[in-house]
Amino acid sequence: MSEVPQLELRGVAKSYEGGRVRALRGVDLVVARGESLAIVGPSGSGKSTLLAVLGTLERPDAGEVLLAGRSVWSAGSDLAAVRALELGFVFQLYNLVPVLSARENVELALHGRVAARAERRRRALDWLERLGLGDRAEARASVLSGGERQRVALARALVNDPPLLLADEPTGALDRASGQHLLAELRQLVRERGKTLVLVTHDPAVAEACDRRARLVDGAFA
Amino acid sequence: MSLALRNLSRRPLRSSLALCGVAIGVAAYVALVSIADGFVVTLTRIGQLGQPDLVVQTRGVVDPILSAIPEPVLIELRADPALAEVDTYATHVARQRAQPFFLVFGLAAGGASWRSCRIEEGAAPRTGEREVLIGRLAAERLEVALGGELEASGGALRVCGIFSSTNALLAGSAVTTAEQHHALFPDRPLAQLAFLHFAPQIDRRAWRARFEERHATLQTLEPSRFTDAYPELDLGRQLARAVSWIACLAAAIGVLNTMMMNVLERTREIGTLLAIGWTRARVLRMILAEGLVLALLGGAAGLALGALGAQITVAWLDWVLVTAQLRTRTLLEGGALALVLGVLGSLVPALRAARLAPSEALRYE
Structure with a gap:
């Protein structure tokens, strides 16, 4: 019996403006556990919509989204728990809370999941240490460099230890050196901790670093 | 509480103005009711x-x-x-x-x-x-x-x-x-x-x-x-309350405006919180907490200001029949009023924040 894929899309369609804009047209996709997939494609091809659907942020008009074999939009599904425990998001512009410290930003992902403040703090610091930000843990997000911010965002995405990481242009706002450094960390995490990674990118170098690439054109894989 | 304070500190002037509004509303209530009560005490004599x-x-x-x-x-x-x-x-x-x-x-x-x-x-x-x-x-x-x-x-x-x-x-x-x-x-x-x-x-x-x-x-x-x-004395109290409610209405609008602006400016951030697993109820509580912190701080300032204002008004008028009677009940009512202002002013913004579609919020410029 074959292993249940980490992520599976079956005939997913999504349109906007009353059906006039068809962002996704019956997309099928299977991503195995521990696999890294780069979704590439021109602007407006539906990459961001696809990532939003994968991350349960958008409900598809048709089709199914399965995480580890379970349909995320089935009745009774706790979407907040799915987002917290099964998915980790990394955004192009980091999306940190500027008035909070690096540690507090990471702890945000644990609110409502880990009741004890000390445990939240320990886990956040642990991830910041692993990503080389131990000495910047108490610095406000607003004073961190772009590379540091993205690593904080990565720590936030990983602190609940989700099996699937979703990244939207994770190196898009970084300089080349910081981007390569972050990419190396992502690859290491995928390899060492068995994470599944799906990222959207315009950067061929980032796409090349993934196990597989899928090109999206006009809402369908080419 | 700490997060609420930190979020409010992002826009210190805006938050301070809303806080002042609450303080004035509560102070007006405490001062006017205290003077009305003082009048009753005088007549009771x-x-x-x-x-x-x-x-x-x-x-x-x-x-x-x-x-x-x-x-x-x-x-x-x-x-x-x-x-x-x-x-x-x-x-x-x-x-x-x-x-x-x-x-x-x-x-x-x-x-x-x-x-x-x-x-x-x-x-x-x-x-x-x-x-x-x-x-x-x-x-x-x-x-x-x-x-x-x-x-x-x-x-x-x-x-x-x-x-x-x-x-x-x-x-x-x-x-x-x-x-x-x-x-x-x-x-x-x-x-x-x-x-x-x-x-x-x-x-x-x-x-x-x-x-x-x-x-x-x-x-x-x-x-x-x-x-x-003497029903006219109760009328005096009611009049004092009515006048102070006008100030409180303005305060509630001030809190509402501040919280609406805060939510609007942080739309993308709220989208992020929803994307990383925050429940809508938690988002609602976060915004309500900010409104309540504003109200609590403004309320505390308002109680002190109201007590002082009543004494200053009485001293300024210098009329024998006009005294201020600051009761614990009035202070408790003033505190409760501040909380009501906080909830009223932040409920709509909190509901708006909690109902945001995360993908749309993340795209918000």
Whole structure:
């Protein structure tokens, strides 16, 4: 019996403006556990919509989204728990809370999941240490460099230890050196901790670093 | 709490203005209600002149000044062996430049109220003369010395003596005998109120029932509940509340505006929180907490400001009848009002934040 894929899309369609804009047209996709997939494609091809659907942020008009074999939009599904425990998001512009410290930003992902403040703090610091930000843990997000911010965002995405990481242009706002450094960390995490990674990118170098690439054109894989 | 404070600190000016709005609303409430309550306390002292057991007045009057005890009833009361003493009071408002509600009391000569006035300078008023005794507090406030004059309808009143009294209302007024008062102000009755002191071992309840049965136009009141008979006092309280509610409405709009702007500016951030697993209820609580922190800080400032404002207003007006009575209940109501302002002002923004579609919020520019 074959292993249940980490992520599976079956005939997913999504349109906007009353059906006039068809962002996704019956997309099928299977991503195995521990696999890294780069979704590439021109602007407006539906990459961001696809990532939003994968991350349960958008409900598809048709089709199914399965995480580890379970349909995320089935009745009774706790979407907040799915987002917290099964998915980790990394955004192009980091999306940190500027008035909070690096540690507090990471702890945000644990609110409502880990009741004890000390445990939240320990886990956040642990991830910041692993990503080389131990000495910047108490610095406000607003004073961190772009590379540091993205690593904080990565720590936030990983602190609940989700099996699937979703990244939207994770190196898009970084300089080349910081981007390569972050990419190396992502690859290491995928390899060492068995994470599944799906990222959207315009950067061929980032796409090349993934196990597989899928090109999206006009809402369908080419 | 810490997160709420940190979020509010992002826009210090905006948050401070909303906080000031809450503080002003709460302060207006506390100050106005305290002054209204102070007025009630002042009038309650009328019913406690001479510390009687019971007060008699005309049934249903809305102000003691409108009451009149008929002379036959006074004679009957004074002849009643169940009563150890019958004291009376009549009053006239003699407008002074600095005291628009300056009171001149006519007290039963030798009665308990009269005896409570200890003459420190000068002598008692002479019969047939336009003379009054003035309380020490009133003499200081009006800057009137022995031999000085007070304005009154029908001609000036000469101050023949200065007295001290433990009753603040009397100390801030002028007094003369009931007969002299009636002669000076013929439109005033000899007695507006009668203060009854029972003889020992009298069944007061039975006496009251018999009295009210015989005199349907009169009613008896417990001195401590004297002001309950005057609906106008409650009107004063309600008016104070109504005026302060206008300030509170403005404060609620201030909080609402601040929180709406905060939510709007942080749309993408709220989208991020939803994307990383925050429940909508948690987002709702976060925004409500910010509104409540604003309200709590503003409320605390408002309570202090209101207490101070009431004292400053009373001191500025410098009227004997206007005092401030800061009650624990008023402070608790002020605190509760602040919380209501916080919830009202942040509920709509919090609901809006909690209902955001995460993908749209993340795209928000």
